[in-house]
Amino acid sequence: MSEQRIGYHDINDVYFHVASNNSFFMQGISCGLLKLRQQHEDIKLDYTLSEGSARSIRLIADIIREKHHATLIVVIASAALLNMLSLSIEHLYRERVIFIVASECRAALLTQIAYSPDNAWVKQAQYFPKGTQAALTxxxxxxxxxxxxxxxxxxxxxxxxxxxxxxxxxxxxxxxxxxxxxxxxxxxxxxxxxxxxxxx
Missing domain, CATH: 1.10.10 (Arc Repressor Mutant, subunit A)
Structure with missing residues (x-):
């Protein structure tokens, strides 16, 4: 087991990154994440936002590489953006990232992740099951x-x-x-x- 690989009990922080060009979606999810952060003072919960264009790929990939290995990273974006992002992320980093397709993102899902990040990490494949979990050679x-x-x-x-x-x-x-x-x-x-x- 590599030093960077995390287990289900090692997650200390949850970090959300939302990429979308839909201002209503961004506003709604920002309010939801802010509320979650206030409700969960026991866990460090943070988030950032970016546009939903291909230009965001490098930004998101850099965020994933720079975050501490005990941080669960949740990326919420369109399926197309997640497809592109999957080309950028090495296997080492992929093991602590959950991809959620924006059209499937619900407040209940974000709450579930915030309440139980260890469980969310174990079940990461259920959020974006069509791919992105296996790194390209x-x-x-x-x-x-x-x-x-x-x-x-x-x-x-x-x-x-x-x-x-x-x-x-x-x-x-x-x-x-x-x-x-x-x-x-x-x-x-x-x-x-x-x-x-x-x-x-």
Missing amino acids: NREKRICYYLFRGYSPKMIGAILGINIKTVSSHRVSVMKKIGCANKIGLYKTLRFYYGASAEG
Whole structure:
């Protein structure tokens, strides 16, 4: 077990990050989190907000890397933003993050997490079950980049010295991990993700 890996009994703080362009949703969730913070003085509960565009990816990924290993991090955003974020987060950090799709976010769910963060961490897969829990391998990340740059699976296979079927297998694996239902969704996610990185 690595030093950074946390167990269900090690969580001291809960940190929420909400990313959305819906001002009504942001206002409502801010009020809800402020109320939760006042009700739970025994646990350190904090939150930040950002816009729901691809530009937020780097900010959220940095927040996740910088937080103490005993902090449960809850990211609430659109499924598309969470798909992109899953490309950015290494496995080491992923083990203390819960992703919640904004459209599925309810006050009762936030209250449940605040009341019992240890339980929430154990059940993290239930909040965003379509993917994002499994980190991409280095090879999968390289294949994603080549796909974004417009390389065909045959060209990628030649570059990496692997069979075209292996490239396709990796692509399918990536799609499952980040929750994309088809190739169009994958390419759209890659364009947003690498486009945001390129914009700085």
